[in-house]
Amino acid sequence: MIKLTPILLIVLYALAMWAFSAWRLRAELNARSTPLTDPRLAAALDRLGAAMGLGRVRAHVYEIAPVNGLAAPDGRVFLTRGFLDQLDAGRVTEAELASVIAHELGHVAHGHTRRRMLDFAGQNVVRAVLVGVFGRMVPVVGPWLAGLVATALAARLSRQDEYQADAFAAALMIKAGFGTGPQKALLGRLDAMTGAGGARGLAWAQSHPPAASRVAAIEALEARWQVR
Incomplete structure (x- = not known):
């Protein structure tokens, strides 16, 4: 039991960090968001809701300047200001x-946001264990290698989530009568719009796949759906 104590402490620390992060995110969103009531988007929200057999989709505006969307662990969805x-x-x-x-x-439907919060706790455990292992094997660069491995694992999971959410969105947009044209057109401009076009770095270390890969994945889905 004594040998397990350090790992148990790491797990408890990770869980505490997860709880704190979830609380801080919820508090931030509550303080800086309002319901999305823009009349220009009312018809779109109605169409998305009807396609899912629901009433109007409820969305919120997160009052920050960066261009982004967000799904919260509690199921709320946001567009930024x-x-x-x-x-x-x-x-x-x-x-x-x-x-x-x-x-x-799509992120909400697949439970990605809640899982990511749990993954965050797990990544802290993995990182701490790897630091201990690599630190003994290669003391100078061990912690750096541990961080690199943990980041790569997290990025891979996140990229998979993005493809799943894209597929959900494509199906929903088609059912709502929009088609995938708006989705693909926006993806084609998104890097330039968010300022990420020249700063992607190593592809495997990014949390989002390249826009071109996402568009290609949507088009592959469309081809499969048309065959059926």
């Missing part, structure tokens, strides 16, 4: 924002 600013400027359409909401609904 930055995305709505892009709508005001005529750089995105209502249908394209509907595809963002559909994508975030």
Whole structure:
């Protein structure tokens, strides 16, 4: 039992970090978000809800400038104020924002956000264990290698989540009568819009797949669906 004590302490620390992170995220979103009531998006929210056999989809506006969408662990979906600013400027359409909401609904439907919070705790355990192992094997660069391995594992899981959410969004957009055109068009511009175009770094270390790969995956799904 004595030998297990360090690992148990790591697990308890990771769980405490998970609980704190979940609480902090919920508090942040509650303090800085409001219901999405923009009349320009009302019809799109109705169509998405009807396609799922529900009433109007409820979404929220997260009052931050970066262009992004978000699915919270409690099931809420968000567009940032930055995305709505892009709508005001005529750089995105209502249908394209509907595809963002559909994508975030995909994360909710697959339980990605809750799982990511749990993964965060698990990654802390993995990182700490790897630091101990690599630290003994290669003392100088061991901690760096441990962080690299943990980051690679987390990025791989996150990229898989993005493909799943894209597939959900594509099916929902088709059922709602939008088609996948708005989704693919927005993905094609998203890197430039978010400022990520020149800073992707090593592909395996990124949490989101390249936009071109995501578009190709959607088109492959469409081809399969048409055959059926």
